[in-house]
Every structure is written in structure tokens, then in C-alpha cells.
Amino acid sequence: MASKHLEHTEDLHFRVLKLLQDRPDISQRELAQRLGVSNGKLHYCMRALIERGLVKLGNFAHSKHHLGYAYLLTPAGIAHKASMTSKFLQRKMAEYEALKSEIQALQREATGRRRLEQAPP
Template sequence: MTSKRTKLQEDTHFLVLRLLQDNPEMSQRELAAAVGVSVGGMHYVLTAMIEKGLVKLGNFTAAQDKRRYAYTLTRKGVAEKTAITRRFLARKMEEYNALKAEIDVLTQQIDIDAELSPDGR
């Protein structure tokens, strides 16, 4: 069974990989704001991804500030993003199905309550 913390970490990695695939020039600050973590936390995530070989760090040549970096997904990073996407989608489908079942039960309960109500509401 996957812990809530592990799911949260995987969701963070999923979002970061997804954002970087489309916007490799995003800064750590921009990524942190988009994902909803601290800049220090984002630095930790990116460092771990670089060490795992998921992301490659390079200079962002179009930037005036040559200290800016581009975070490019490696082949391994693209494969990991695909695997995480599959797990993320499966988890969200389970959540959707559970929510839909709950909505169906509540809708039936409302219908039953309306039939039993003296004023028909």
C-alpha cells in the first residue's frame, strides 16, 4: 500500500516533469509557485531528479542572465513521466469512480427522502 506521503511526492514529481517537458526554462521559483512547494523544496526535488538521471541541467542560452538554467528531461525522465502519468491517471480514475458512486447513492437518497416527505420536496 502506498502511503499518502509517497503519493504526494509522486504527484509533485509528476507536476515538475510535466512542467519541465513543456517549459525547460522555468526557474526554481516559478516551478515552486506552480507546484505549491517552497523554493528550497523545489531545489531538493530538482537535485534528486538530476541525481536520478531524470533531468539534465544546462544553461538557458536565450536568457540575458547567464546564471539561468534549463532543466531538460532525459530519455529516462520521459519514461519516468510516462510511468508516473499512468499511476496518477489510475489513482484519479479510482477517485472519480468512488466519487461517482457516492453521488449516485446521495441522489437516490434525495429521491427517497422526497417521496417520503409530506410536502413532496
């Protein structure tokens, strides 16, 4: 159970880092919506990433675009995201292979049932 929770947490951290790298000016509310998590859960995640030194909060209130705050990946955050990318990909490929096998088994089962139903009595 704990390993599943850890995988979900790692996936969330990876997705947050990926989105922040692309959109450092995104608000926590929008980030939470895009990731399908509550604002509280995202806030907790952001605090963890900031405390680990992977993300820093920059104040850009004086910029002409009035961004306010931006979440910037630190060099450690960029390196961590790169290593997480490989782990994330391996995990998703394993999930894909397992799902593909399950689908093939269900297709064989459905085909077998159709043959039995169509067979003359």
C-alpha cells in the same frame, strides 16, 4: 499513511516532469507556485529528480534569450515520465470512480429526504 505520502510524492514528481517537459526554462519559484507547493518542497523534489538522473540542469547564460538555467529531462526522465503517466492516469480514474459513486449515493440520499419531507403526514 506511508502509501498516501508516496502517492503525493509520485504525483508531485509527475507534475514537475510534465511541466519541465513543456517549459524547461521555468524558474523553481514559478514551478512551486504553479504546483501549489512551497519553494523548499519544490527544491527538495528537484534535488531528488536530479540525483535520480531524471532531470539535469543546463546553463544557457550565453543564449540571446538570457534564459540562464533550464531544467532538461534526460532520456531516463522522459521514459520515467511515460511510465508515470500510466500509473497517474490509473490512480486518478480510480479516484474519479470512487468520487462518482459517493456523489450518486449522496444524490440518492438527498432525493429520499426530499420525498420524505414532501410526503403528506
